[in-house]
Amino acid sequence: MSRPLDDFIRHLSSEKRHSPRTCDSYQRDLIRLSVWLTRQGHGDWLRITRHDLRRYVAVLSREGLDGRSIARHLSAIRRFYRYLLREQLATDNPALDIRAPKRGRRLPGVADVDQLNHLLDATPDDPLEVRDLSMFELMYSSGLRLAEVAGLDVGSVDRVGGELRVVGKGGKERLLPVGRKALQALEAWLPLRAGLAPEHEKALFVSRRGSRLSHRSIQSRLSRWGLAKGADQRLHPHLLRHSFASHMLESSGDLRAVQELLGHADIATTQVYTHLDFQHLARVYDQSHPRARRRGEALATGTTLKKQE
Template sequence: MTGKNSQNARGARRSSAVTTQGEMAIPADDGVAGQSEGYSTAGQGRPAGRAARDAAAPQKKTKTADGDTTEAGAAVVDRSPLFIEAFLTWMAVQKGASEATQKAYAVDLGQLAEFLRSQGVSLGQPQTVTRRHIQSFLAWLFRKGDAKSSMSRKLAAARSFFRFQQRGGRVAENVAAQVRNPRQEKRHPRALNVDETFALLDTTKGPTGGSGPVSGSAEEERVLRRDLALAELLYGSGLRISEALGLDVDDVQLASRVLRVMGKGSKERLSPLSDTSHESLKRWLEERPLLALPEEPALFVGTRGGRLNRREAARIVERLCQRAGLTFTVSPHSLRHSFATHLLEAGADMRSVQELLGHQRLTTTQRYTQVSLESLMQTYDQAHPRALKK
């Protein structure tokens, strides 16, 4: 090849390379769509005028509120999920929060983060959130129709989150703690009276509510034994529904007539078994292997063999109410509420009831005293000759 032909070949290769580069889609810089590195996408390989000069010029750097440096025009990544996840991990490890509490806080903080994004601030930059933002969040929940108890729970989640950020030095003050709880309606779960409770737990009724001895298929009787054992524990030992569903077979000590219960905050306590609870559990444990999966440790299992969930437990109590012929239904917590109310009405010591319920504070137990007093005053108004009849 002559020198002239060699030069022409090299020039052709350079021209081909430039053209090829001009036809390629250049990746966006730091997520800025449409940015190129000085070449147009028209395939001509020539700088695209002013756009090329702007792209070639150094980008301005800006600092975000949390110290991150981003290029001008680049979208700031919302780090709220990372901050929420770190907080939930701390709650689980350091505070021993239950799985249910972690899930509730995750939902509540996720809703708060979404609202704050619409206000131009972020939980990923907690120092940008003010008391006004938290108040606006509660006002938005109120307009949306949320119950005041639900609003208070979401505010409690926000307080815990900002307390965690304050301990980490990311914020100077807990802005959520500066907002007052909405005024609550005084509502208590319905407590069954003794006759209603006995009707609910009566084993002489059939599975469908008929009178006479228990009758039905073997599977129906097996499920009924499970349902009665669960209800007996909720009323006879005053367990929370989460505590009852969290029990494993190894937690039941029939010989000692006690249960090893894991309460709130991973606090373990021993709970006594009543005579009827002992017998109900004994009958259920005889039937459980026919329903549970081979490796399932849970005491109460569903029809598929896995651990029973809260929704099914609520349906169980509802079915027992219908079976007893009650004109109303109650929640699983109402059985625990009835347990405490009946003990206090019978003269049980407040501190003892506190221990049985697993309450950390006595003031929580004292709410049941108020219920008993209201019941007493109602009886007085109805029966005393000098009372004002209503």
């Protein structure tokens, strides 16, 4: 069963020009399916039925995959079978009518403003930490995705105008403002970068060997920063992006502006942050309104007021 799968991955890479990351994702999901099918005694993609794929979805669910991950698997299988149909290696697409289990809407994690300020105000201990702080300041200042910060070049930043040119999903460019603290962190990093990067290297953030930092390295350095500086939750790139969006919305209430800053094509994607904002307001209400607090808290407040009188 492996040869059609290998041909399909080459088709994605050479004909469709998908990124290596996307091709790896398709290959990983389809190999997982082929291994399971082989264990069930199947040796031919032509003989796979809808019933087989429904059983496979049930297996994925029992193994703990959420609805989003299962939907991604099914998307890969559907596309693979479209390719097999084109190559006359299948007579139908058994994945067409298979749906992933419904998933609950999970709200993104958000860091507290005071905690982020504490972490970003920490003093770097070495040149690589100066680089890390510059990266993290930019990510929180401008709401960057992991791929966006990894793809930044030295020429992406206009330090005089305080602007940043970013290439987002689908190759779409957007121009973003950069905060004062992020610009200061960049000013500290650039002289150190000059001592690490060869002249031909365009990347803004480079490793100690002078090459562009990988996605994995950025994730690892952010997690390490959080542990070293005393964060009370695990730091990851999306946490900084989500925190940026939520804090901007709390302060401005301008959903359209936050949509533009994040580079969301659909405002419905941005609307998840209105739920986060409401949760924040609800907590403030519960803690502050005398008719919303629990009876014990209200009695304690009443006793305190009497003593003060």
